[in-house]
Amino acid sequence: MSQKDTGSKWNLTPQGWNLEGVPAYQDQTRYTQVGRSVPRVDAPAKVKGEAVYTGDMTLPGMAYGKIKRSPYAHAILKKIDISKAQELPGVLAVLTGAEAPNRWGIVPQTANETVLALDKVRFYGEGVAAVAAIDEETAEEALDLIEVEYEPLPVLLDPFESMERAHEVLIHEDSPGNIMHQGEQVYGDVDKAFSECAYVLEREFHTNYPQHGFLEPHTALASYDPQSGQMHVWSSTQVPHYLHRQLSIVLEIPMNKIRVTLPTIGGGFGGKGEASSAEFAACLLSRKIGRPVRVTYERSEVFYTNKGRHPAHMKLKMGLDQDGYIKAVDFDNTMDKGAYSGWGVVVLFYTASMMHLPYKVPNVRFRGRSVYTNKPSTGAMRGLGGVQPRFAMECLLDELAEMMGVSPYELKMKNAIESGHTAVNNMFVPHSEYKKCLQTAVEKSGYLEKRGRLPFGKGIGMAGGYYISGTAYTLYQNYKPHTSVMIRVDTEAGVTLFCAAADIGQGSNTVMAQMAAEELGVFYEDVHVQAGDTEIGAFDLGSFASRLTYASGAAIKMACVEINQKLKETAAGMLGVRADQLVIKKREIYSMYETKKRLPWEKAVEAYTSINGSLVGLGNFSPPRRKGIDMISGNRVQGANIGHSPTYGFSCQVHEVEVDVETGRIYVKKVTEAGDCGTPVNPMSVEGQVEGSILFNIGGCLYEDQKLDASGKHLNPNFHDYKMPTMMEMPEMDTNIVESYDPTAPFGVKETGEGAVQPTFPALVNAIYDAIGVRFYSLPITPEMILKALKEKKEKEG
Amino acid sequence: MKQLIELNINGRNYEVAVNPRDLLIDVIRKKIGLTGTKKGCGEGDCGACTVLIDGKPELSCIKLAIACQGQKITTIEGLAQEDGSLHPLQQSFVDHGAVQCGFCTPGMIMSSKALLDRNPNPSPQEIKHELSGNICRCTGYKKIIEAVEAAAKVWSQEGVK
Ligand code: FES
Ligand code: FES
Numbered sequence: 001m002s003q004k005d006t007g008s009k010w011n012l013t014p015q016g017w018n019l020e021g022v023p024a025y026q027d028q029t030r031y032t033q034v035g036r037s038v039p040r041v042d043a044p045a046k047v048k049g050e051a052v053y054t055g056d057m058t059l060p061g062m063a064y065g066k067i068k069r070s071p072y073a074h075a076i077l078k079k080i081d082i083s084k085a086q087e088l089p090g091v092l093a094v095l096t097g098a099e100a101p102n103r104w105g106i107v108p109q110t111a112n113e114t115v116l117a118l119d120k121v122r123f124y125g126e127g128v129a130a131v132a133a134i135d136e137e138t139a140e141e142a143l144d145l146i147e148v149e150y151e152p153l154p155v156l157l158d159p160f161e162s163m164e165r166a167h168e169v170l171i172h173e174d175s176p177g178n179i180m181h182q183g184e185q186v187y188g189d190v191d192k193a194f195s196e197c198a199y200v201l202e203r204e205f206h207t208n209y210p211q212h213g214f215l216e217p218h219t220a221l222a223s224y225d226p227q228s229g230q231m232h233v234w235s236s237t238q239v240p241h242y243l244h245r246q247l248s249i250v251l252e253i254p255m256n257k258i259r260v261t262l263p264t265i266g267g268g269f270g271g272k273g274e275a276s277s278a279e280f281a282a283c284l285l286s287r288k289i290g291r292p293v294r295v296t297y298e299r300s301e302v303f304y305t306n307k308g309r310h311p312a313h314m315k316l317k318m319g320l321d322q323d324g325y326i327k328a329v330d331f332d333n334t335m336d337k338g339a340y341s342g343w344g345v346v347v348l349f350y351t352a353s354m355m356h357l358p359y360k361v362p363n364v365r366f367r368g369r370s371v372y373t374n375k376p377s378t379g380a381m382r383g384l385g386g387v388q389p390r391f392a393m394e395c396l397l398d399e400l401a402e403m404m405g406v407s408p409y410e411l412k413m414k415n416a417i418e419s420g421h422t423a424v425n426n427m428f429v430p431h432s433e434y435k436k437c438l439q440t441a442v443e444k445s446g447y448l449e450k451r452g453r454l455p456f457g458k459g460i461g462m463a464g465g466y467y468i469s470g471t472a473y474t475l476y477q478n479y480k481p482h483t484s485v486m487i488r489v490d491t492e493a494g495v496t497l498f499c500a501a502a503d504i505g506q507g508s509n510t511v512m513a514q515m516a517a518e519e520l521g522v523f524y525e526d527v528h529v530q531a532g533d534t535e536i537g538a539f540d541l542g543s544f545a546s547r548l549t550y551a552s553g554a555a556i557k558m559a560c561v562e563i564n565q566k567l568k569e570t571a572a573g574m575l576g577v578r579a580d581q582l583v584i585k586k587r588e589i590y591s592m593y594e595t596k597k598r599l600p601w602e603k604a605v606e607a608y609t610s611i612n613g614s615l616v617g618l619g620n621f622s623p624p625r626r627k628g629i630d631m632i633s634g635n636r637v638q639g640a641n642i643g644h645s646p647t648y649g650f651s652c653q654v655h656e657v658e659v660d661v662e663t664g665r666i667y668v669k670k671v672t673e674a675g676d677c678g679t680p681v682n683p684m685s686v687e688g689q690v691e692g693s694i695l696f697n698i699g700g701c702l703y704e705d706q707k708l709d710a711s712g713k714h715l716n717p718n719f720h721d722y723k724m725p726t727m728m729e730m731p732e733m734d735t736n737i738v739e740s741y742d743p744t745a746p747f748g749v750k751e752t753g754e755g756a757v758q759p760t761f762p763a764l765v766n767a768i769y770d771a772i773g774v775r776f777y778s779l780p781i782t783p784e785m786i787l788k789a790l791k792e793k794k795e796k797e798g
Numbered sequence: 799m800k801q802l803i804e805l806n807i808n809g810r811n812y813e814v815a816v817n818p819r820d821l822l823i824d825v826i827r828k829k830i831g832l833t834g835t836k837k838g839c840g841e842g843d844c845g846a847c848t849v850l851i852d853g854k855p856e857l858s859c860i861k862l863a864i865a866c867q868g869q870k871i872t873t874i875e876g877l878a879q880e881d882g883s884l885h886p887l888q889q890s891f892v893d894h895g896a897v898q899c900g901f902c903t904p905g906m907i908m909s910s911k912a913l914l915d916r917n918p919n920p921s922p923q924e925i926k927h928e929l930s931g932n933i934c935r936c937t938g939y940k941k942i943i944e945a946v947e948a949a950a951k952v953w954s955q956e957g958v959k
Contacts, residue, residue, distance in 0.1 A: 037895070039892045039895070040895070040898075042900070043891070044884065044888075044892055046897050046900030047874075047884065047891045047892055047897060047903055047904075047907060048834070048874065048877075048884070048888065049835070049904045051900055052833070053833075053836070055837070056827075212935075213933075213935045214899070215844060215901040215902050215933065215934075215935055216836070216899065216901045217837075217838070264899075264900065265899060266838075266901030267899040267901060269935070298840060299838070299839040504899065505898040505900065505901075505936050506898065685895065687895070687940075687941070688895050690938075691937060691938030691939075691940045691941065692937050693938070694938055696935070718841055719839045720841065720843045724933055724935065726930040726933060727925070727926040727929050727930045727932075727942075728926055728930045730940065733938065733940050
């Protein structure tokens with residue numbers, strides 16, 4: 001029963017199992033489209049160079065927009081003189097901040113960004129004016145002619161300094177203490193629990209300031225039609241509908257007069273998870289001149305406008321009882337928000353929720369604050385809110401294991417949660433194969449045999465992690481379904497799926513086609529996906545928080561119910577059997593009892609549509625809402641529902657490293673990974689996500705860090721000085737999808753886009769400890785740090 | 799100050815008026831309209847803009863257009879067979895899941911082609927070395943290497959132009 005015929009190496013039914021008695025979901029004959037490794041639907045166009053990205057588009061009469069940026073990280077904007085720029089031949093319009101003063105931001109309660117700076121600039125590279133011209137060269141020339149007078153202010157680059165000096169310098173007038181948001185969450189009696197613990201450890205951890213590094217810079221093309229008042233925006237975004245709403249606020253145009261279309265997107269990783277000035281500037285300039293305007297960022301502008309990962313300064317204390325069960329966690333987190341709020345509140349409380357899984361923790365205290373500094377703003381970056389606390393927790397657990405004299409694996413297995421777990425903050429995990437992840441990665445890597453036994457300079461380390469899947473939290477301030485899907489079936493187009501979900505390169509269009517095909521009993525190649533367009537597709541929150549497969553899967557299932565019912569009724573009449581005895585599979589409709597009674601699927605479609613016209617099904621998905629409460633007292637806890645999701649993905653990584661003690665260089669030799677992503681809809685895509693995730697955070701752990709000088713100037717806004725892993729840094733990777741099926745999820749699916757980045761930092765740090773006996777608490781771990789640590793170690797021992 | 803030059807791209811001659819400081823990438827993308835070649839950094843650091851010039855991989859974002867007269871330039875659009883079917887390298891990238899967002903893909907394929915033209919049987923280490931100037935942020939590279947290795951097999955078995 002191998003799935004060779006479908007081109008998949010995945011065999012959902014383990015060898016030797018008798019299909020009788022096997023749960024229906026593991027009966028591989030049940031799925032023909034889901035669970036298949038199929039090539040991406042968009043891959044051929046991409047390999048031919050025919051896929052059209054926003055920056056590849058030109059429209060008749062199109063002008064080019066450019067943004068002038070501040071050379072100060074904190075300064076009052078005293079005067080802007082645009083007259084010379086306006087006079088330059090070829091310049092069509094110049095825009096300043098005052099023309100679009102409405103504040104935008106993905107979290108409505110804290111929205112504080114404007115398209116261009118109004119009265120002051122708060123980070124180096126902030127936009128102060130924009131120009132539209134007949135070509136890019138002229139636009140650039142015009143930028144130089146814009147004269148701006150600044151009055152520099154003290155620059156705050158460190159969150160602790162920022163809080164300390166808040167009485168003398170405020171970055172935002174309405175944020176006392178320079179604190180964007182702070183919160184406390186207490187579950188159970190933490191102090192009492194600590195007093196009863198046999199093992200207690202507290203450490204401080206600091207993470208770095210990396211950026212997404214997607215290859216396609218932000219680009220937006222806007223075309224305003226003065227006659228109809230209609231604005232059409234093509235943009236490289238992950239969140240067409242959030243962008244839609246922000247545009248409506250800033251442009252003061254009703255949403256039904258704005259259309260957002262996504263051409264091919266060249267990666268996002270969270271960096272395109274909120275609006276950008278490129279989009280606003282393109283729209284505003286286009287409205288001014290009644291011609292299409294395109295704004296494409298230079299790579300340096302991508303760095304300046306950032307929205308990368310928050311540096312986190314964390315204190316973590318954990319206590320275990322005599323037997324090694326976790327009794328209490330105390331977590332204090334200071335996050336560096338940079339200049340503007342963005343996703344800030346959400347990220348802060350995500351870090352809090354990370355304490356509650358994937359281990360059973362009965363008493364938890366969290367105190368956190370997100371602090372403004374004069375840095376390019378931080379935001380959402382792959383594994384948002386999870387990566388930093390996971391680093392702290394998994395490293396601390398390794399230290400505690402050592403304290404107890406057991407292996408980290410044993411300690412983590414002992415505390416790992418299982419299906420049906422309710423955390424103390426009311427997060428509910430319907431299904432978990434976390435233990436299987438730990439076991440698989442550890443066994444396949446030989447972790448237990450190797451740990452502590454490798455020669456000096458070589459080491460092995462492990463870590464686990466989890467991530468939300470199909471997020472339950474929305475910032476849309478409206479409880480409408482998170483995803484809506486419309487499916488149309490007729491003889492003209494076959495199957496067409498309409499959903500404005502954003503395929504940013506992760507492959508969601510292919511996965512949606514597979515799920516729709518599965519449910520309709522056709523082949524994935526039969527499904528035309530119309531995605532990423534707010535006018536054509538139905539509503540979807542966007543591609544973030546690893547929500548799409550789950551959410552769109554649920555909506556697709558619902559949309560197919562009515563379609564299948566109608567086709568079965570039609571076929572029933574044609575075949576002379578009862579509709580409820582019909583099965584639709586592989587484009588055929590047949591009786592499950594008399595399999596000879598069958599007809600081609602398209603015959604039923606033809607019969608139905610020739611009487612009734614096109615067959616349309618609607619589906620939507622709203623995640624279950626659970627209260628953010630302390631399960632012990634029943635009290636509501638602020639922000640506790642951030643991090644709730646309908647299900648969770650889990651993973652474990654084992655890293656093997658070699659440290660060159662002469663140069664301090666760290667070589668990651670091999671990574672063994674095991675992940676619980678539920679049913680892998682497209683296993684080849686899952687592997688791609690996991691492999692990409694591993695290298696992504698190897699970069700974050702060892703190389704990547706944005707650097708600013710004392711004045712706040714960005715020192716490495718390019719791929720030459722900001723080093724991301726190349727092929728040379730790629731380790732051997734053994735990724736394993738563990739057998740998993742969440743019975744509460746559509747097709748049994750979970751996430752895979754962000755879970756796999758979670759264990760990378762701590763697994764690597766633990767491996768380095770095993771190699772050289774030094775623990776690192778700050779990232780990235782540079783060769784200089786290694787050499788310094790080795791020297792200190794030698795001195796201590798010598 | 800513009801001058802008329804002739805560029806041979808994918809076997810066809812194009813007459814274009816360029817400034818001496820115009821970069822090859824801009825001429826290819828904007829003047830000629832072949833947008834398959836991508837600009838990820840514009841500074842020679844990411845490889846997305848790789849094209850072949852007389853068979854050698856070159857970064858078109860740091861190459862002056864006027865310097866390319868009389869040379870044979872191949873872009874990603876020049877790879878597919880005449881009947882529109884994919885070049886084995888392209889097919890292999892599709893089949894092996896070596897494409898995610900696709901923004902690095904044209905440059906990656908051009909660098910791979912240069913490698914296989916020169917050495918149809920590269921070791922994984924040689925592939926890594928040759929493609930280390932092409933950044934991919936999505937895939938973690940593993941499937942790209944697999945795709946190049948598989949294409950090399952087809953290459954040596956069937957022979958490819
Ligand atoms: S665009 Fe030429 S190397 Fe990046
Ligand atoms: S596929 Fe996205 S950068 Fe390579």
